Amino acid sequence: MAFRLAAILPLCLLAACAKSTVPAETALSQKASTLVQTDAGPVIGGVSENSAKTWLGIPYAKPPVGELRWRPTEAAEPWQMPVTALEHANWCPQLTNGLDGLFGMPKGELRGDEDCLYLDVYAPSGSSADSDLPVMFWIHGGSNIWGRAEQYDGSKLAESGQVVVVVVQYRLGPLGWFAHPALEDGIANFALLDLVQALQWTHNNIQKFGGNPDAVTLFGESAGANNVLGLLAMPKADGLYRAAIAQSGLPASAPLSLSRDGLDDRVTGAVPAARSFTNKESPKAEDLRSAPLDKIFAEYGSGLTPAVIRDGTTLPDMPLDDAVAQHQSGRGLPIIIGSNRDEAKYLLAFDPDMTKKALLLFPKAKDKAYYNALSYYMTGVWRTIGVTDFAKKLVEHDAGPIRTYRFDWDEEAKVGMSDLGQLIGAAHSMEIPFVFGHFERFLGKLDKRLFTKGNQEGRKAVSETMMSCWTEFAHNDAPGSVTGACPAWPAIEANGPRTTMIFDTPRDGGSRIETETLTISKLTTEMKADPALQNDNRACEMSQRLVQAFGLVRLEMESDLEGLCPADEL
Structure with a gap:
């Protein structure tokens, strides 16, 4: 499945209502107390606004340029003079999208530099080389074609949870994922090799920043969550992490043949692309x-x-859910996987077929019942494949204590005639600022419309709970086992109920454990009887959306969809 954040929330009309543009970030001031000697050379950082020690743009690998393009990642060359780690590094090459427009950037521009393999480190203000704190290693999302470290400030998470946070950049798009037979060694997942090298750097150096190299928790969102799962299936990453959190991912991977040859105009293959850009x-x-x-x-x-390509070299040639379950079988790895209650609304919010603009300005659903039905079923399939069924498979393989969650916060403000709580709700990626405790510079000028004084109290409660759960998990693998904001959170038992943690505000029931009952069979039965899908061939449209959205995932519901569309339309 494509995790296209570019399509999440192109809310420029609403953002235009904001009073000012987003200010540019300024470089940190150098602090002598942050001088650290890494295995490659000395680095010196600064201090964030909340007093957390901060190092930005530390090189962890050689620049993958020239002869190193499309080669396995190599450790950075040593240096002598201190690197001043006070500003975020170059982006990895990527095309700007609608979300960048919220920060004043034109859409569709190629930005970034191939010299981009850098990471940021955030440590609590009172930490030292003897602190031995757990480490949280963040992998950003963005369809694996977009995103950068500067979008994620780990200072509040580090300070509040007494953890060291590492935020890493990795090769994106065709530079990170490229399955061409002319390349040596049969490698296609160059981005995963970047992440392994960054983990190796963390293992070798993080103690000097106050972290415990043997207590690394991977966490990532969307495509970043898929990359977390890729690492869990990758022998080369073994021994470099102790636990993992996958936020709104899917255990999806692409067959090598599809990655090489493509699929008409929907999937770009490396072989036809290379013919074109080399003219050979x-x-x-x-x-x-x-x-x-x-x-x-x-x-x-x-x-x-x-x-995340099944290249048979970095990853085995099998579906990613099977690869993770088999590789982790019997290892007892603590894992959290979860999703958001309204994941699919990021696909629907400004689909011109689904929305209209009241007074030429304020987006609204054309048909609220149909809009909510589409979100419910698409999100339900996402949830079932990516969380409940995947968790069941991991438990059956004795892959470790497995916990699941669902993020339900939907208290966005109303803007004119637009109800953002209904239109967006707990959509894809909305949990990220809650995990990091940062509600600024998430969606640029739109932040003021999503996160207001009116929803501050409930928002703060959910954020404190999630940060507590995430950092407790990093400390002792058992969130909710100590006194704090995180409720007791039991792991799923092999023959027990499918319990999951719900993250929500006190006015909507608070964060709590519930039992899940949703299945693919139940979804398809509801779909066929849903009044919102009975008119205008909507049931057929629903089935087409499902097949299109989840095409790279083994979807065992195709037989259940028969009869909703003529055979030649599904």
Whole structure:
């Protein structure tokens, strides 16, 4: 499945109501107390607003440029003079999208530099090399084609939870995921190798920043969650982490043949793309590595870039859920997986077929019942595949204590005639600011419309609970086992009920444990009888959306969808 954050919330009309543009971040002031000697050389950082020690833009690998493009990641070259880690590093090359527009950037521009393999470190103000604190290693989302470390400030999470937070950048789009037969070693998942190298850097150096190298928790969202799962299936990453959290991911991976050859105009394959950007029928590795960056990305402007590829080298040639379950079988790895109650609303919120603009300005659902039905069923399939069924498989393989959650916060403000709580609700990615405790610079000028004084109290309660649960998990693998904001959170038992943690505000029942009953069979039965889907061929449209959205996931409901559409339409 494509995790296209570019399509989440193109809310520029609403953002235009904000009074000011988003201010640019300024560099940190250098603090002598943050001087650290890494295995490659000294680095010196600064202090964030909340007093957390902060190092921005530490190189963890050689720049993957020239002869190192599309090669396994190599450790950074040593240096002598201190690196001043006071500003975020170059972005990895990516095309700007609608979300960048909320920060005043034009859409569709190629930005970034191939010299981009850097990471940020945040440590509590009172930490030292003897602190031995757990480490939380964040992998950002963005469809594996977009995103950068500067979007995630780990200072509040580090300070409140007494953990060391690492935020990493990795190669994106065709530079990170490229299955071309001319390349050596049969490697296609170059981005996963970046993440392994960043984990190796963390293992070698994090104690000097106050962290425990043997207590690393992976966590990531959307495509970042998929990359977490990729690492859990990857022998090369073994021994570099102790626990994992996957937020709103799906255990999806692309077959090698699809990644090489593509699929008409929907999936861009490496082989036809390379023919075009090299102007050669059978380009060699040196032709690929010398191709201009803009020509490479021009081939991937509209088609889906396959990511997390079953290349048979870095990952086994099997579906990702099976690969994770088999590799982790019997290892007892603590894992949290979860999703948001309204994941699919990020696909629907400004789909012109689904919404209209009242007074030419305020988006609203054309048909509220149909809008909510689409969100319910698409999110339900997402939830069932990515969380409940996947958790069941992990438990059956004795992969470790498994916990699940659902994020339900939906108290966004009303703006004019737009009810953002109904239109967006607990959509994809909305849990991120709650986990980090930062509600600024999330969606640029739109932040003031989503996060207001009116919802501050409930928002703060949910955020404190999630930060407590995440950091307790990093400390002792058992969130809710100590006195704090996190409620008791039991792991799923093999023959027990499918329990899950619900994260919500006190006025909506608070954060609590519930039992899940949703299944694919129940969803398809409800779908066929739902009044909101009975008119205008809507049941058929629903089934088409499901097949399109979850095409790279093994979906065992296709037989249940028969009869909703003519055979030639599904």
